[in-house]
Amino acid sequence: MIYCLKFLIALIVSMPLYSFSQTFTVKGRIIDSGTHDNLPGASVYVVETKHGTASDEKGYYFLNLPAGNYTLRFSYVGYSDIELKISLNSPLVKDVSLQADVLLPGAVVSARAGDYNISNTTMGVERLSMKEVRLLPAIMGEVDILKTIRLLPGVQSVSETSTGFSVRGGSPDQNLILLDNTTVYNPSHLVGFFSTFNNDVISGIELYKGHFPSRHGGRLSSLLEVQTRDEIPHRINGTGGIGLISSRLMAEGPLGQKTSWMIAARRTYADIFLIFAREEDMRKASMYFYDLNGKLTHRFSEKDKLELNIYNGLDKMASAPGYFNYGNTVSSLTWSRVFSANHYGKFSIHFTDYSYNLGSNLNNSDVDWKSRIRDWAFRSDFHRPINSVWNLSYGISCTHHIFSPGEIRMTGLNLQNYVIPSSEATEYGAYLSNEQTVSEKLSLKYGLRFSAFQNSGSLRRTYTGLEPSLGAVYKLTPLSSIKANCSRNIQYLQLANNSSAGSPFDVWFHAGQKVKPQEANVFSAGYFHNFKDNMYETSVEIYYKDLQNVIDFREHSSLLLNQHLEDEIRSGTGQACGLELMVRKNSGRFTGFVNYTLSRSERTIAEVNKGKTYLAPYDRTHAINVVASFNLSSKVNISVIWVFATGMPCSYPTGRFAVGDEYFPIYSGRNEYRKPDYHRMDVSLNFIPRPKSKRWLRGEWNFSIYNAYNRKNPWMINYQQDKTTGIPYAEMTYMFAIVPSITYNFKF
Numbered sequence: 001m002i003y004c005l006k007f008l009i010a011l012i013v014s015m016p017l018y019s020f021s022q023t024f025t026v027k028g029r030i031i032d033s034g035t036h037d038n039l040p041g042a043s044v045y046v047v048e049t050k051h052g053t054a055s056d057e058k059g060y061y062f063l064n065l066p067a068g069n070y071t072l073r074f075s076y077v078g079y080s081d082i083e084l085k086i087s088l089n090s091p092l093v094k095d096v097s098l099q100a101d102v103l104l105p106g107a108v109v110s111a112r113a114g115d116y117n118i119s120n121t122t123m124g125v126e127r128l129s130m131k132e133v134r135l136l137p138a139i140m141g142e143v144d145i146l147k148t149i150r151l152l153p154g155v156q157s158v159s160e161t162s163t164g165f166s167v168r169g170g171s172p173d174q175n176l177i178l179l180d181n182t183t184v185y186n187p188s189h190l191v192g193f194f195s196t197f198n199n200d201v202i203s204g205i206e207l208y209k210g211h212f213p214s215r216h217g218g219r220l221s222s223l224l225e226v227q228t229r230d231e232i233p234h235r236i237n238g239t240g241g242i243g244l245i246s247s248r249l250m251a252e253g254p255l256g257q258k259t260s261w262m263i264a265a266r267r268t269y270a271d272i273f274l275i276f277a278r279e280e281d282m283r284k285a286s287m288y289f290y291d292l293n294g295k296l297t298h299r300f301s302e303k304d305k306l307e308l309n310i311y312n313g314l315d316k317m318a319s320a321p322g323y324f325n326y327g328n329t330v331s332s333l334t335w336s337r338v339f340s341a342n343h344y345g346k347f348s349i350h351f352t353d354y355s356y357n358l359g360s361n362l363n364n365s366d367v368d369w370k371s372r373i374r375d376w377a378f379r380s381d382f383h384r385p386i387n388s389v390w391n392l393s394y395g396i397s398c399t400h401h402i403f404s405p406g407e408i409r410m411t412g413l414n415l416q417n418y419v420i421p422s423s424e425a426t427e428y429g430a431y432l433s434n435e436q437t438v439s440e441k442l443s444l445k446y447g448l449r450f451s452a453f454q455n456s457g458s459l460r461r462t463y464t465g466l467e468p469s470l471g472a473v474y475k476l477t478p479l480s481s482i483k484a485n486c487s488r489n490i491q492y493l494q495l496a497n498n499s500s501a502g503s504p505f506d507v508w509f510h511a512g513q514k515v516k517p518q519e520a521n522v523f524s525a526g527y528f529h530n531f532k533d534n535m536y537e538t539s540v541e542i543y544y545k546d547l548q549n550v551i552d553f554r555e556h557s558s559l560l561l562n563q564h565l566e567d568e569i570r571s572g573t574g575q576a577c578g579l580e581l582m583v584r585k586n587s588g589r590f591t592g593f594v595n596y597t598l599s600r601s602e603r604t605i606a607e608v609n610k611g612k613t614y615l616a617p618y619d620r621t622h623a624i625n626v627v628a629s630f631n632l633s634s635k636v637n638i639s640v641i642w643v644f645a646t647g648m649p650c651s652y653p654t655g656r657f658a659v660g661d662e663y664f665p666i667y668s669g670r671n672e673y674r675k676p677d678y679h680r681m682d683v684s685l686n687f688i689p690r691p692k693s694k695r696w697l698r699g700e701w702n703f704s705i706y707n708a709y710n711r712k713n714p715w716m717i718n719y720q721q722d723k724t725t726g727i728p729y730a731e732m733t734y735m736f737a738i739v740p741s742i743t744y745n746f747k748f
Helices: 002-014 145-151 270-276
Strands: 023-032 043-046 051-054 060-066 068-075 082-088 096-098 125-129 155-157 165-167 175-179 202-209 222-228 237-243 246-254 259-268 286-299 304-318 322-340 343-362 365-385 391-411 418-420 423-437 442-455 462-477 480-491 493-496 507-510 518-531 536-553 569-585 590-604 622-631 636-645 653-659 662-667 678-687 698-706 716-721 728-733 739-747
Touching: 023 082, 043 060, 051 060, 060 068, 060 365, 068 096, 082 096, 125 145, 145 155, 145 165, 145 202, 145 636, 270 286, 391 507, 536 590
Parallel strands: 023 096, 175 222
Antiparallel strands: 023 060, 043 051, 043 068, 068 082, 125 202, 155 165, 202 222, 237 246, 237 739, 246 259, 259 286, 286 304, 304 322, 322 343, 343 365, 365 391, 391 418, 391 423, 423 442, 442 462, 462 480, 480 518, 493 507, 518 536, 536 569, 569 590, 590 622, 622 636, 636 678, 653 662, 678 698, 698 739, 716 728
8 A cells, every 4th residue: 555655646746737738617517407406427528539527426517628619418327418519718617407218228226427437537436316226126115225235246235124234345334424425323214124315305326335535534445425406496396105104205496596495204104003913012102213304505606505404313112111212313504615617615514413212111110221423524625627637626624523322311210320421532634636637548536635533531542544545547448448446544433233133222432542443455456348339338346455453342242331342342454355247238128237246354353263364244255136127118117136145154053061950052263154145036116107297296106026035034043942952943033024015106
């Protein structure tokens, strides 16, 4: 990694400061003409120069060209191309609206520019639009972006129900999940059955697998950016759905000429069906979640825009013995400013609050347990394309963390309240990155991020680090390229959770005197080739991650309500490597992809497993995903998903010993065995009765079957002992058999 840093510094020093040929900026925004949603990753191609760019996560594009006449071709998967002729002798702003095709010929999962996979300098990045996600089979009537990304190569499920995911062998806490640039710590509902992201308010997402843009850091494995809808609609409109388990509604509209609003709500009503339970206690129980999204956007002028985003969600489960609640509050205030034709900036304040509350009322005694983590953050980001050499992005960020690991209040008992002291820490970041076209075939993207972390209290400790990144793409032909990336990532926060089944009992802790930041040096390379005018995409990627100060927990560790959690932690080294193959068909009535991942992830920690190297908890040797979508007509679309993955590592009892009449298990080494392999098939049918209807209310039906051939995949494996013979046996718990669902979705 030191060679990567030296090369980056030498490259910056050796470059000319300015290109002497006079250039001008062409910029604008690319949106859906019907919904006014952003189109991130849309292609902008300059016919005369045979070069181009792609729009960013907000749909904005920037081009620097010498004065002259040009033809710009705008394209996006699933939309009709358009061409515009321009005469460039001064900076130009040109917004573009693309018309969606009636038959969706786009990629099933990744909506991107036609040659994006060939020309983009960053490997392992995937863009998804909600238009394609909605074609996939749903569980309990809800399509879910967090479950959808697990169909991508290198991304694996943590458990059958959990929305947590593992990227290239990493743990779920090594994924940075952002909603409009604000951290979401636990993006799940109903203990993982649903995610916190209502698909009606989301315009698209971007997933980076290991090689992050320099503006973000703080995690080792991946960055998931989720963007909400961002456009002033011409009139009030909305979408929604009515399903067997949950319903949702989103509405948006203008408020004058410069202001727009959006509000959305979703709620499950699974608790309604509890009235049919046999037991009286179950009939009185409640189990539901709700979430609310709100957005207010005001444009002071063509140069200034202010956005307020708010999300609040809560899960509530209660019965006679007690209750359990957990939820998120996420909000941000962002001011966007266009300083000049080629200078754009954003200033934002962010707040996030994740908490859970567990309580009981037994024998007239109340017990209430609370835990939470809160963040206050400020960041400023700037983008300044100057010429073909300098296309700069830079900015700073500061996040203040407040950790409240646990507080138990008890009344009616002769016990004292139990409180783990709160702690605070501050994380800083500053970055500079550049995207450079060296020649017609070679493009580079490189950056340097400086990060610092300081915890408060008597045992104060400060950590700093440099995180360089370098990406290169060399186009062999217009339809093929090779790429290479290297980067260094540092993570200052960790999650204490030794359950691989997924749990909302999240205890986040930070680096300090006894816990060093985790570090990863990430290397990847790949070959990409498209066929038939980008209709077919193929790719081969390899990666290697070298991990330092990676953490695990000692045998039989106690993590919840532990005032000395750092004493349970052990650290060491790790490595992960893999091969990812992808074949994708992007257009036509039949679309889809097949991908295969071969991977290995290991840990070596002196005080764990007797110092011997062992498999990481989320290691999967083989993984296959098959996704197919077929448009029978403009009214009917059929989708099928089949997934397979090697079983997750686990430790089995290999013997037992007796103490009197009781037997106790003797377990194998750490993760020496595996659970049974995981596989299932989902099918879905979307029916649009009137695809060309001009009515104010338009609807469609979704019929889905989750786990169509009734595979009993293990969720947990427990070990019991026969009371008569004393012989131990394994007992498997699985979550889902066949799950059918029907949802009516509508727009107005």
